[in-house]
Each structure stands twice: as C-alpha cells, then as structure tokens.
Amino acid sequence: MRSVWLLLLLLATWPTAAQTPFDMSEERPAAPPSQPPAPGAQTVLPGTTPSSAAGNRGTAEPGIQQAAIQPAKRHFIPFSELVLSGEYAQRSWSVFLTPEQADAASELHLGYQNAVVVAPEASRMTVSINGTKVVDEPIAASDDAADIVATVPPKVLHAGLNDIVISAVQRHRTDCTIQSTYELWTQIDLARSFFSFEGAEAGHWKRVEDLRAVGVDENGATTFNLIVPSMAQAVSTAPTVRLGEALALMANMPNQSFEVSETGSPASGPGVANVVLGPAADIAKLVARLPEGAEAGPVATMVDDPKLGPSTLVVSGPNWQAVDTAIDDLAKQVDRPVGSLRTSLGTRSWRTPDVPMLLGASTLKFSDLGVNTQEFSGRRIRTDLAVGVPSDFYAGAYGQATILLDAAYSAEVLPGSHIDVYVNDNIAATVPITTAGGEILRHLPIKVTMRHFRPGENTIAIEAVLLTEADAICAPGATAQGAQRFAVFDTSELVMPDFARIARIPDLAAISGTGAPYSRTDYALPLIMDRAQPETVSAGVTLMARMSVAAGRLIGVDSSTAAAAVSDRNAVFISPLSQVPPAVLAQVGVSGNSSSTWGLVVASIKPNTETTFDEWRQKLRGSGWRGQISSLEDWMGRTFNISMDSFRIFPGRPAEYTPQGSASLLVAQETSPTVGGTWTVITAPTASALREGVRTLTQQRSWRQMGGHLTTVDSGDDKVATLPVTRFSFVETQPFSLSNYRLIVANWLSANALSYAAVLTVLSIVLGLATAGLLASLGRRK
Numbered sequence: 001m002r003s004v005w006l007l008l009l010l011l012a013t014w015p016t017a018a019q020t021p022f023d024m025s026e027e028r029p030a031a032p033p034s035q036p037p038a039p040g041a042q043t044v045l046p047g048t049t050p051s052s053a054a055g056n057r058g059t060a061e062p063g064i065q066q067a068a069i070q071p072a073k074r075h076f077i078p079f080s081e082l083v084l085s086g087e088y089a090q091r092s093w094s095v096f097l098t099p100e101q102a103d104a105a106s107e108l109h110l111g112y113q114n115a116v117v118v119a120p121e122a123s124r125m126t127v128s129i130n131g132t133k134v135v136d137e138p139i140a141a142s143d144d145a146a147d148i149v150a151t152v153p154p155k156v157l158h159a160g161l162n163d164i165v166i167s168a169v170q171r172h173r174t175d176c177t178i179q180s181t182y183e184l185w186t187q188i189d190l191a192r193s194f195f196s197f198e199g200a201e202a203g204h205w206k207r208v209e210d211l212r213a214v215g216v217d218e219n220g221a222t223t224f225n226l227i228v229p230s231m232a233q234a235v236s237t238a239p240t241v242r243l244g245e246a247l248a249l250m251a252n253m254p255n256q257s258f259e260v261s262e263t264g265s266p267a268s269g270p271g272v273a274n275v276v277l278g279p280a281a282d283i284a285k286l287v288a289r290l291p292e293g294a295e296a297g298p299v300a301t302m303v304d305d306p307k308l309g310p311s312t313l314v315v316s317g318p319n320w321q322a323v324d325t326a327i328d329d330l331a332k333q334v335d336r337p338v339g340s341l342r343t344s345l346g347t348r349s350w351r352t353p354d355v356p357m358l359l360g361a362s363t364l365k366f367s368d369l370g371v372n373t374q375e376f377s378g379r380r381i382r383t384d385l386a387v388g389v390p391s392d393f394y395a396g397a398y399g400q401a402t403i404l405l406d407a408a409y410s411a412e413v414l415p416g417s418h419i420d421v422y423v424n425d426n427i428a429a430t431v432p433i434t435t436a437g438g439e440i441l442r443h444l445p446i447k448v449t450m451r452h453f454r455p456g457e458n459t460i461a462i463e464a465v466l467l468t469e470a471d472a473i474c475a476p477g478a479t480a481q482g483a484q485r486f487a488v489f490d491t492s493e494l495v496m497p498d499f500a501r502i503a504r505i506p507d508l509a510a511i512s513g514t515g516a517p518y519s520r521t522d523y524a525l526p527l528i529m530d531r532a533q534p535e536t537v538s539a540g541v542t543l544m545a546r547m548s549v550a551a552g553r554l555i556g557v558d559s560s561t562a563a564a565a566v567s568d569r570n571a572v573f574i575s576p577l578s579q580v581p582p583a584v585l586a587q588v589g590v591s592g593n594s595s596s597t598w599g600l601v602v603a604s605i606k607p608n609t610e611t612t613f614d615e616w617r618q619k620l621r622g623s624g625w626r627g628q629i630s631s632l633e634d635w636m637g638r639t640f641n642i643s644m645d646s647f648r649i650f651p652g653r654p655a656e657y658t659p660q661g662s663a664s665l666l667v668a669q670e671t672s673p674t675v676g677g678t679w680t681v682i683t684a685p686t687a688s689a690l691r692e693g694v695r696t697l698t699q700q701r702s703w704r705q706m707g708g709h710l711t712t713v714d715s716g717d718d719k720v721a722t723l724p725v726t727r728f729s730f731v732e733t734q735p736f737s738l739s740n741y742r743l744i745v746a747n748w749l750s751a752n753a754l755s756y757a758a759v760l761t762v763l764s765i766v767l768g769l770a771t772a773g774l775l776a777s778l779g780r781r782k
Contacts, residue, residue, distance in 0.1 A: 071196040072203030074101065074213075075270045076164065078254050078350050080220045080701065082188040084125070084168035087181050087378035092370070094161040094348040095195075096212040098205065102159045104197040106152045108134055111192025114170075115185045116142040122171040122480035125186065130163055132156045139170060139186055147192055163352055171378065176474035178465055181380045191218035194270070205302050205311040208330065214251050217271030221699075222253040225274045226541065227264045227308075229282040235320050236278070237531050237559035238524075241544050243277055243315060243327050245554045248545035249334035254350040254700035256549075258541040261534050268309045275313045279323060283316055291316065298326035336553045338522050342514075345388045345457055346552060350700060355457050357388040361498040367490035375487045376464070379471060383488060384461040387496070391455040391507075391516030392733040395499035395743070397750035399450035402497075403429075403462070404443040406489040411438035413485055414467045422461040423452040443493070450499070454707065456513025456550065462488065500743035503731040505678050506669035508722070509707035515551025517678050517731070518570055524558035526571040530579055531559065535687035539694040540574050543682060546698035568676035576690055577659075577666075577683045588668035588681045589710065591656040598659045598685045654709075654726050663712035663721075665693025670709065671729055689715070 076095045084091070110127060120140035127135035127150075135150050170184040197203070205211065216222050224247055230236050244258050251273075263286070268274070276283050280294040287308065291301050294316040304310040315330070317323045336342075345355040353370045356362075369385040403421060415436055421429040428448045448460070464486050470478055503510065503517060510516040518525050527544065530536045548555050563573070563581050573584055582592045659666050669680045684690035696702055696715045705711075708722035734740055749756040 071107075071198055072101070072104075073270055074195040074197065075190065075193065075216050075218055075220075076195055077188060077190050077193050078216050078220055079190075080255060080699065082166075082190065083185050084166070084170075084188070085182070085185040086380060086382055087170055087184060088168070088374075088376060088381050088383075089170075089186075090165065090167040090383075092163065092165040092352045093350050094163050094352055095215070096161055096349075097157055097159060098202075098207075098210045098213050099159040100199070100201040100204070100206070101195075101197050101213065102157045102162075104199045104202040105154075106157060106198070107196045108148075108150045108152055109192065109194050109196060110135060110148040110150075111145055111189035112139075112148075112186055113141045113145040113189065114139050114187070115183060117173050117175070117180070117183050118142060118186065119171045119173040119479060123169060125166070125168045128163075128165040129156050130158070139168060145189055145192070152195075161348060171479045173479070174474075176379070176471040176478055178379055178467075181378070190220055203310075204304070208300055208302060208313065209250075209333075210302070210311075211247065211250055211273060211313060212252075214253070214273045215271050216253060216255070217269065220255055221271060222251060222256045223267070223272050224248075224256070224258045225264055225267060225272065226258055226260045227262070227274070227276045227286060228260060229262055229278050229286060231260065231262050231534065231537065232532065234531060234560060237527075237537070238557055239320065239324055239327055240277060240537065241527065241541050241557050241559070242324075242331065242554060243275070244541035244545045245548040246327060246331040246334060247273070247275065248549050249552075249554065250330070252346055252349045252549060255698075256542070256545060257695045257698065258538055258545060260538045260541055273311075273313065274308050275315065276308065277315045277323065279319050280316050283314070287312075287314065294318075298322040298329065300326045300330055331554050334554075338520065338553070342552055346549075347386070347457060351386060351457075355386045355388045357390065358496045359390060360496075360501075362496045364494050364496075365490065366488075366492040366494070369494070371488075371490055371492075373487070373490045375484045377482050377484050378466075379468075380463065380465050381486060381488075382461055382463040384459050385494070386457055386459050387494065388457050388513075389453055389455060389499075390501065391510035391514040391519075392501045392503040393453060393455055393499060394502050394504070394747050396451045396453060397747045399453075399497065399499050399747070401448045401450055402495040403446040403448060403460075404493040404495060405441055405446055405462070406443060406492045407464075408440045408487045408489075409433065409438055409464075409466070410483070410485045411436075412468045412470065412483070413438065414469065417467045418465055419446070420463045420465065421446055421448050422459075422463065423448065423450075424454065424459055425461075426452040428452060454509045454513060455507075455516065456509075457704070460494070464488075498739070498743065500747050501734050501740060502744050503733050504725070504728040505671050505731055506709035506725055506728060507707075508667060508669050508680075508709065508711055511547060511669075511680070512550060512703050512706040515547045515555065518547060518555050518572070519551030519553065520733075521555070521570050523569075524556040526561040526566045526569060527557040527559050527574070528561065528563050528566070528571060529559070529574045530576070530687075533687045535691040536575060539682070539687075539691045542691075542694050542698055543572075543574060546703060550703075566677070566679075567672055568674040569672065570677040570679075571672070572680050572682070574682040574690070574694075576687050577685060580681060580683050584679065584681060586656070587673060588670040588679055589654060589656055590666065590668050590681065590683075591658040594659050598661070598663075654723070657710055657723065659712065662714050662716070662719075664689050664715040665697060665713040667697070667706065667711045667713075668709065675729065 078093060082091065108127065118139055120138045123139040125135065125137055125139050126133055129152065132153065134152055135148055137148055140146070168186050170186065172180045172184060205213065214222055224244065226240060226244065228236055228240055240260060248256050276286060280290055284290055287303070288306050291299050291303055291314050293299050295318055298317040300313070300315045303312050303314050305312050315323060315326050317326055342357055344357055347355045356364065366385060369387070371383055371385050374383060413433065415434050417433040419431045419433070420427060429446050431446055466485050468485070527540060529540045544555060544557060563584060573580055577594060577598060585592050665682070665684045667680065667682050669678065672679050682694065684693045692715050693713050696718055697706065697713050702713065702718060702720050705720040706722070709725045710723040712721045749759065
C-alpha cells in the first residue's frame, strides 16, 4: 500500500518537475511578488537590448491572453550622433508628446558605451525630464554597451514640448593631465535609447497637430513619405512643396527629408509619417475609404488606413483649389508674415532654450541663454551658449563682442591656467589666470572677435583649463577628488555692440542661417526643376522645407516659370547637371563641360587632388622662398586675419569651377544677369545623386557648414567643402542711416587693407595740400 501511495505522489509531481529544467546559469535573486514599479525605478542591463526587454514585458502567458499590445516606442535623440566628451558635458532639447503619450505609463530606455579610461566610481550620467531627475547612474560600460531602464514618474510628462537634459561627469582612471580629459567620452546608442508607452492609444495620432510628435528614427532622422498620385501634373508641384514646408515647420526636427512618389510603398515606424495629397478623385484608388467631406470641400485629417497604415495624414478636396485651401489651413499654424520681426530661432527640438536673435546692440545674461551657475572640481570645464544674428550681419572684419564673466577659482589653481572662448569651434579669445591664491572675478571683460560669427545660430563656448600642484603629482585617487576648483555664475553677461547690417550676394551662409534672401521675397519664388523625376521632386521639397525651417516661415514657390523668364528675379534651380541650362551654369561660375565628366570617376579610386595638394604643401612648408612666403601668409591670417585677398582693390571674377569626382552635390550662388535677383543652383551628376546629396546637405551638421559662393557635398563621408566669396554685391536691407553706413564702411575698409591704405594716403595728401594752402594765405609776405 505504501508503494502505491508513493507512486501516486510521483505522478502528481511529475509535470511540475518537467517544467523546470536544470539551469546552469548564474544564480539570480528570487523574483519579488508582482507589484507596481516605484516611480523613478531604474534598471541597468549590461549587454542587453532594450527592444527585446520591452517585447518580453508585452508577452502574455499562454492560454490567458492571445494577443498582447506592444508598447509604443518613441526615439528621442534628434542627432545623428551623441557623444558626451570631456570631464563635463551636457545637452538639452525638447520632445513633443501627444496627450495620449503624456498620460500613458512610460519608461525611459538609454543605451550607451564609454571609454575604457572612464573611472566608474567617479563618473555619473544623469537624465532630467522637465526638471525631474529620472536617471542618475554610474558610467560603467567600457567593455560592452549597457542599457538603463527607468520608470518615468506620473505627471512628469505633459502634452506638448518636454525638456530633456542629459549630462555626464567623467573622470580619468589614472591620469591627471589636461590632455587626458580629451580621452573621456560616453557615446549614446541612438537605436537603444527611446521612450516606451503602454497602451494602444499612445502609438496613434488622432489630430493633425499630433504630427509634431513624429520624432526621429533610430538614426536621428525624420522622414515624410508624400504620396501624390497626380505628381506628373504641373499643377501639383507647388502644393506639394508648400505642404512639405508646412510639415517641416510643424515638426521642426533637425534632420528632416521628404520622399515624393505617385504610389509609394509607405514605411512605418518611429520617425516616419505617411501623407497622401491630391484631389479626392485621384487619391480614391490609394485609400480604402475617402475621408468624410473630401468630395465636397477641403479636408486635412488623420486616418487609419488598412493600405497605408495607421496615422496617415490625408490632405484632399474636390479639386486642386480646395487642396490648396486645406494646405493653407495647416500653414496658418506655423507661418508668419514676410516683414514680421523675428526675435528668436526655433531650435528647441535640438537645443533649449530657443536661440535669441540679436538685431543690434544687446546685453543678455547667461541665465537667459540657458546657462546655470556651475561649480567644477576637475581640470577642464566647457559650457556653451548660443545666439543668432541676422542674414545681413556685416561685422566680421572689425567687430568685437564682450563677455562680462562672473567666475571664481580656488587657491589651488596655479598661474598658467587660462580661460578660452570659442565661437563656432574657432578660438576667439584667451584670458590667462595670473593671480595665485584664488579670486572672485566680477564682470571680467573678455573681448571676443566676431570674425567667426555667421548668419543664424552661433555657438559660444567658454572653457576653463585649470592647473594645480595636486594634478602635477597625481597621487592615487587624485582624479576622483571632489574639492571645487572653479565656478561660473549665471549672472555673467554677453554684450553685443551695434553692428553693420547690409546683405551680400553671393552668400550661401545666409541661406543656411535664415533662408535669406528668399525668406524676404514677397512673391512666389521661381523653383525650376524637372517635375517628371520623383528623385528631383523629392530633392526640391526637402531643400525648400529646410530653407523654410531656417527662415521660420513658408516660402511660396512658382514651379511653372521658365528659366529664361527669371533674369531679374530671385530663383532656385535644382536638377541634374545635364538639365541645367548652360547660361545658368555660366552665371553662377560652374563650368559647362562638367556634365561630361562629373560622376564618371569613382571617388574611392581617384585620389582627391585638393587633399593631396594640401599634404604636399604641408610637407614643403618652410622650404625655399615660396615656402617662407606661404608660412608668412598663414601667420598673417592666423594672427591678424589678413589674407592676400585683402590687398586687392578690385577682385576679379573667380575662375569657373569644375566639380571633382568625389563631390556628389554642388550648390552655387550668384547674382542674376540683370543684378536684380539672386540665383542659386543645386545640382548633381544624376537624379538619384541629387536626392541623396540634398538629404545629406539638409542634415543639421552639414547645413550649418554651407557658405561662400559655392559649396560641395560628398555624400559618401558627409564632407562639406566651401569656396569663399571673392567678389560680391551689396544689397540694402535697412532704411537709410548714417550710423549704419559708417559701420559698413568701417568693416569694408578693415577687410580691404590696400583700399584702406589708399584712402588714407589720399586723405593725407589732401590734408597736406589744404594745410599748405592755409599756411600760404597767412603770415607776412616779403
């Protein structure tokens, strides 16, 4: 009987034992009872993939739930790359959320990897959302990438823009030198960094305004798929461009591009939006069901379409006139009048706060520019701020801004330390620390040359390099010591003097900065391109959308104007090189023979002539009398900002430019033949190269490098090269003012040393003759 009971007991326990196989993995603590996560709870998972973790949470137990709702994923880093380098680094921007996303339970996933020399016991990374610290973890992922998963506390997120601040404090494991601080870095993995929102509603857009939440994909890019069934019709081009500009201004992301097609294969996922544009009769074959009212009047609404996917924007109407009205309704939300005063640049999607626009003499506190009081215990601290200047800024040759710095350094900081100021990554000023024993600096004036300022956003970085005896000894553990050495206070001020304002043509930097001169055009801008090629239309919409973001307003276009009819007006030409009229190429200084050779040579096989020439110049620098002259020119340029062009009274027209094999896109600008407008040509060897080249150019990192009278882009390595302006024309943008003219003349004479010397000589001769004449009429004659 006892054997029977034993047998029954074994049979009863056999299924449970079968469900628990032998496990040779590392021991883990027993799982606690299921309970809601505490607000702000963080989990660090080295070497794991957040997407798989998120998927596991949505998996239901067999037999209980047949289909699980996957959390909505929202990538939140709007850059193509994010590296926090040095002993202290911080980036801040804003993310737009829909009401459904803000109300949903959410988690923050952050993937990263750091340099092996970063000491985890003394290095930390923090992430704050709307002022609430959500992540505060040691930086400890030198071997493998790690993931931080943090629960976002309730009520922290809200509908609309949410401010995100990510910062890193890093210390070296063993080295105390200034040079070692350049070895410290933490790279954020864009694909593994995202918000996850619980619930099906968080992944859908219900309102047109929700398109602001399109965000970015795992590469930091934003893509709009514009499906225009009647794209071949000439009447569709201008509305397509206008809708692209309105969507770009609405999303206001730094790396936006547009794909235009007649049918398309809509993609889905984070950072992608599908848009259908056209009259109701044309789009009826694309959508499963027309939006209500599309056949009667203008309509712009979000639909969940089984063919095109959920959250598809449909802009339609009974005819193209009604479609234009629907687009205008969208544009009203983001457009502004041509002559309205622009006080700031909309940069919150990639930099907070919005960058203020300085239109003349101004004084701004650091606190108004997003710089808070900071105390620092390391060797090299860098903090930055940003200001904007208008497109007609003309003070690069003589102007100086002033930083009134409020700071303090401790007694251990030695003389020989210094404070450097950079403008757009170019050194602009250096102030040595000469007093030992520590000091409080109150409104220390630092003169900053404005030679590196350019239209649009300008970044000013203040870096303190601190030397101490403790760092010279570098005892064990010295890198982690926490005594404060330096402080910069938010009461510091940036003082911008009054500066000359007059536009110059050509000047591609004005386009990249504020969309000028086309942002000031009060008529529909002629946009001349091949409407039959989807690649060319995609490039045109992407370019005009980027220009609109820079301008802060929509730029109306006219796509029906012929090239021969725009000799006295502003115009943009965008087509493959073979389709650009030779007269237009000649006007902007591009060789007409380029179409037969450009693009035929593979860049990876053909050496880069310019690069090779520069290498040989460096090798032979200083040898022979020509080398000595070259060295003298470089020294004059670095020290006094004087080049050989400064000694030309009447600079000649530059030689025609022939694109090299490595360049995949060319942008050239010049005045129109009748000097009444500005012509800009964007071209490439083929239509596909044009689309890819424009996509590369309009990325934030490349766009801000565009300048001079000609810019080339190599899409292979994202290299941007510019040719400086040697001859330009002035265009008045301000009412008559003797004060403004005086500043214009002062800057022009400072930039043209030979002309200044000639004028000074002539005035001296006139003064001498006048003095001689005056003295001859005085006194007693014999």
